[in-house]
Amino acid sequence: MTxxxxxxxxxxxxxxxxxFLWAIRVMAIFVIVWGFVGAIALGxxxxxxxxxxxxxLFIAGVANGSMYGLLALGYSMVYGVLGFINxxxxxxxxxxxxxxxxxxxxxxxxGIWESNFILSILIVLVVAMASSxxxxxxxxxxxxxxxxxxPRLIPLITSIGISFFIQNAVALLVGPAVKTYPAVPxxxxxxxxxxxxxxPGTVVLVLVLALISMVxxxxxxxxxxxxxxxRAVAEDKEIAALMGINVDKVIxxxxxxxxxxxxxxALLWALMFRGVSFIIGFLPGIKAFTAAVLGGxxxxxxxxxxxxxxxxxxxxxxxxxxxxxxxxxxxxxxxxLLIVGLAAVIGxxxxxxxxxxxxxxxxxLMAITGFAGFTIVIPGLSQLKDVVAFTALILVLIFKPAxxxxxxxxxxxxx
Amino acid sequence: MDDNLKKWLPWIAxxxxxxxxxxxxxxxxxxxxxxxxxxxxGTETTTxxxxxxxxxxxxxxxxxxxxxxKPxxxxxxxxxxxxxxxxxxxxxQAITGDVAFLGIPNLRGTELAIADYGQIKGHSVGLGxxxxxxxxxxxxxxxGQTIASDEKVIGTIGTSCSGAAVPASKxxxxxxxxxxxxxxxSPSLTSDLVGNAGNDYNPGYYRTAHNDLYQGAAMAEFxxxxxxxxxxxxxHDGDPYTDGLATAxxxxxxxxxxxxxxxxxxxxxxxxxxxxxxxxxxxxxxxLFFPIFPPAxxxxxxxxxxxxxxxxxxxxxxxxxxxxxFMELKESEGMYFxxxxxxxxxxxxxxxxxxxDFLAAYDAAYGEAPTAxxxxxxxxxxxxxxxxxxxxxxxxxxxTLFIDRQALRDQLTATSSFGGIIGTLSCDAFGDCGAQRVxxxxxxDSTDIAAGKTNNVFEFSPNG
Numbered sequence: 026m027t028x029x030x031x032x033x034x035x036x037x038x039x040x041x042x043x044x045f046l047w048a049i050r051v052m053a054i055f056v057i058v059w060g061f062v063g064a065i066a067l068g069x070x071x072x073x074x075x076x077x078x079x080x081x082l083f084i085a086g087v088a089n090g091s092m093y094g095l096l097a098l099g100y101s102m103v104y105g106v107l108g109f110i111n112x113x114x115x116x117x118x119x120x121x122x123x124x125x126x127x128x129x130x131x132x133x134x135x136g137i138w139e140s141n142f143i144l145s146i147l148i149v150l151v152v153a154m155a156s157s158x159x160x161x162x163x164x165x166x167x168x169x170x171x172x173x174x175x176p177r178l179i180p181l182i183t184s185i186g187i188s189f190f191i192q193n194a195v196a197l198l199v200g201p202a203v204k205t206y207p208a209v210p211x212x213x214x215x216x217x218x219x220x221x222x223x224x225p226g227t228v229v230l231v232l233v234l235a236l237i238s239m240v241x242x243x244x245x246x247x248x249x250x251x252x253x254x255x256r257a258v259a260e261d262k263e264i265a266a267l268m269g270i271n272v273d274k275v276i277x278x279x280x281x282x283x284x285x286x287x288x289x290x291a292l293l294w295a296l297m298f299r300g301v302s303f304i305i306g307f308l309p310g311i312k313a314f315t316a317a318v319l320g321g322x323x324x325x326x327x328x329x330x331x332x333x334x335x336x337x338x339x340x341x342x343x344x345x346x347x348x349x350x351x352x353x354x355x356x357x358x359x360x361x362l363l364i365v366g367l368a369a370v371i372g373x374x375x376x377x378x379x380x381x382x383x384x385x386x387x388x389x390l391m392a393i394t395g396f397a398g399f400t401i402v403i404p405g406l407s408q409l410k411d412v413v414a415f416t417a418l419i420l421v422l423i424f425k426p427a428x429x430x431x432x433x434x435x436x437x438x439x440x
Numbered sequence: 441m442d443d444n445l446k447k448w449l450p451w452i453a454x455x456x457x458x459x460x461x462x463x464x465x466x467x468x469x470x471x472x473x474x475x476x477x478x479x480x481x482g483t484e485t486t487t488x489x490x491x492x493x494x495x496x497x498x499x500x501x502x503x504x505x506x507x508x509x510k511p512x513x514x515x516x517x518x519x520x521x522x523x524x525x526x527x528x529x530x531x532x533q534a535i536t537g538d539v540a541f542l543g544i545p546n547l548r549g550t551e552l553a554i555a556d557y558g559q560i561k562g563h564s565v566g567l568g569x570x571x572x573x574x575x576x577x578x579x580x581x582x583x584g585q586t587i588a589s590d591e592k593v594i595g596t597i598g599t600s601c602s603g604a605a606v607p608a609s610k611x612x613x614x615x616x617x618x619x620x621x622x623x624x625x626s627p628s629l630t631s632d633l634v635g636n637a638g639n640d641y642n643p644g645y646y647r648t649a650h651n652d653l654y655q656g657a658a659m660a661e662f663x664x665x666x667x668x669x670x671x672x673x674x675x676h677d678g679d680p681y682t683d684g685l686a687t688a689x690x691x692x693x694x695x696x697x698x699x700x701x702x703x704x705x706x707x708x709x710x711x712x713x714x715x716x717x718x719x720x721x722x723x724x725x726x727x728l729f730f731p732i733f734p735p736a737x738x739x740x741x742x743x744x745x746x747x748x749x750x751x752x753x754x755x756x757x758x759x760x761x762x763x764x765x766f767m768e769l770k771e772s773e774g775m776y777f778x779x780x781x782x783x784x785x786x787x788x789x790x791x792x793x794x795x796x797d798f799l800a801a802y803d804a805a806y807g808e809a810p811t812a813x814x815x816x817x818x819x820x821x822x823x824x825x826x827x828x829x830x831x832x833x834x835x836x837x838x839x840t841l842f843i844d845r846q847a848l849r850d851q852l853t854a855t856s857s858f859g860g861i862i863g864t865l866s867c868d869a870f871g872d873c874g875a876q877r878v879x880x881x882x883x884x885d886s887t888d889i890a891a892g893k894t895n896n897v898f899e900f901s902p903n904g
Contacts, residue, residue, distance in 0.1 A: 408704065
């Protein structure tokens with residue numbers, strides 16, 4: 026007599042942490058799907074934003090995101106090569122923006138800004154890039170090189186200290202008031218029609234500059250000898266030294282290139298927002314670091330795309346997700362959701378497909394809110410854009426801890 | 441010998457540092473026991489070199505000097521200023537950072553008033569070190585703590601920003617002091633003008649600035665009646681002043697029959713305004729009222745030009761943006777601003793100063809014109825404080841000046857028809873003493889800011 030072999034009883038260990046993480050996954054999917062569907066439904070009903078408004082938010086998100094992406098490159102490169110987060114990178118960007126302001130102001134006073142704008146922008150770009158690069162290289166030489174052999178935590182703390190030092194030094198030197206770049210000439214700031222989007226010329230310039238810089242950097246890192254040396258040092262410092270690479274020089278180059286990208290980002294900021302002060306490096310620095318982690322730390326393409334994604338989350342997120350939460354799920358729809366959800370939960374549990382169970386649970390939750398007629402109305406949505414951006418980071422890390430495009434760590438870190 | 445020294449060296453170092461610290465503290469507190477004695481609200485008894493004892497709560501005062509000489513200290517205690525000592529008041533304004541434009545003229549108004557008022561019963565008035573409110577609650581709390589713990593300070597002129605006044609007025613009130621503000625306008629600091637105390641009202645708080653319920657009402661009337669707009673949007677930045685003013689505008693506007701289609705907020709340091717501006721444009725209001733400060737206000741004005749749909753929206757702000765670093769932007773041209781009515785005409789302070797006299801003295805002393813609009817309020821607040829101190833202080837036979845804190849508060853609360861540069865000052869039960877004259881100006885030329893600040897197109901004076 027044979028009995029059909031039963032799968033051995035699985036010991037099910039109940040863990041509060043695991044349950045909590047599962048609950049977060051379910052809640053996240055629930056909120057996002059409800060918000061998304063709600064936003065579409067409200068749009069269809071006519072209560073949402075117009076297509077023009079969406080396009081504007083999208084383009085603004087990509088523009089902001091490119092700026093974060095350029096800054097994130099600096100964070101990613103330094104992490105790849107040296108293994109710590111350079112918190113002072115935001116200040117490198119700020120210095121470029123402030124020095125660029127003085128250049129722009131001088132050009133404006135001399136009349137060159139208006140008469141020959143292309144030349145002026147190029148000059149300000151060079152000045153911003155040069156000052157950011159110089160700052161980055163100086164920081165490396167003064168603060169990080171002496172700590173090359175120290176445990177990773179030490180240069181991290183130093184970078185926080187340097188960040189505050191530079192902020193306050195600049196505040197003392199140039200004063201705390203906001204300095205406004207001269208206005209961009211109207212032929213540039215007037216809206217242009219590009220691919221069906223109606224964008225101000227300034228934003229087009231921002232996107233073009235960002236694209237050129239990112240492609241340039243990618244070519245530099247992937248195709249040139251120095252770039253190959255950088256990748257070698259990032260992979261394994263000791264072996265690279267044994268292969269004859271001057272590790273110190275490569276590290277300086279890494280900081281310099283990161284600084285140059287920050288300088289470009291500074292010009293983009295100046296074009297988009299015009300106001301600079303000693304504090305503008307702080308929040309973009311944090312967001313750029315977030316973007317680098319989002320895309321996978323150490324991964325350059327990840328940093329660029331992570332930046333753009335973060336910009337999009339920030340710009341579109343509040344309106345796509347949070348606004349939709351004020352949409353009441355119709356009862357008919359709720360009934361369908363309940364049936365489908367329960368089926369998914371039971372079916373997924375039986376076939377041990379946890380993803381399906383999560384989706385099913387989220388559907389059931391949506392059904393319950395539909396029956397209860399529950400809505401969440403959030404006044405002043407745009408205030409929460411930072412919340413949305415950082416929540417997105419947390420969620421990505423919960424679902425995919427290595428970042429969206431995978432981390433690139435050095436040999437020591439991978440072991 | 442060397443080894444022993446090495447072993448004890450750390451302890452010797454610690455002992456040396458401790459000794460230095462003790463000496464420094466001793467030297468600094470030595471000064472306090474000298475001549476002035478102060479008693480604080482009901483808890484302490486201190487004796488001075490002159491053998492006089494005062495007890496706080498019970499009724500009796502005994503002195504071994506001339507009998508019935510020193511008056512009885514009220515429930516809040518009193519400040520005694522020894523002969524030759526200065527009467528201590530303080531200035532608490534936003535004197536650094538982005539809002540220094542607002543705080544520095546207030547501070548200077550106080551300094552000029554002290555110089556003009558002169559001595560009080562033979563004692564000079566000392567301002568001490570100007571304190572900074574940072575235009576934030578944290579600054580107000582820190583400075584309020586400093587003032588509250590200094591028993592010699594009888595009154596303070598400040599704060600610049602309503603957000604800082606919330607903790608500062610509480611701390612100063614609890615220690616028995618008096619706080620008179622030249623530029624706080626949030627209704628929550630005084631009352632709702634119909635007899636209910638505001639959430640942040642504390643006894644001992646007064647102000648010469650207008651209550652924002654009036655400013656909101658003025659702007660609502662202007663937008664609805666003068667401009668004829670029936671829809672508007674409002675943006676604030678979360679702090680008591682901007683939120684209070686935006687809410688006052690919203691309530692008054694809706695009472696008149698208008699509709700506030702979008703009511704939202706931005707962060708004070710926000711740079712990217714595309715989201716909020718898109719939200720506003722989508723609702724198609726006829727006007728956008730954003731009574732906030734630089735740099736957020738600058739960003740909104742600049743970026744509104746690039747967001748679709750803003751060509752037909754009238755931008756309106758309030759006195760937070762009536763400052764040089766906003767009004768010099770080209771994007772601020774064509775905007776209306778509400779603020780205190782700066783048309784002082786020939787009003788004269790109780791001590792005779794007119795606006796023209798003040799501005800001439802300001803220019804002579806500081807080499808520039810005031811960069812914000814509350815200089816006259818600050819001058820009047822200081823004169824009000826000093827004359828109240830003058831009224832209630834009692835000169836004792838030995839030359840000590842005795843100033844009862846409760847009496848000072850009563851004197852201030854009873855202020856009525858007091859002459860000021862801003863107009864006639866009369867205080868209500870909750871500290872609103874201002875002349876309540878609000879006006880709306882139109883700014884047309886970013887190269888001529890002075891003209892923009894005084895170009896009155898609408899006046900609102902509910903008190904006549």
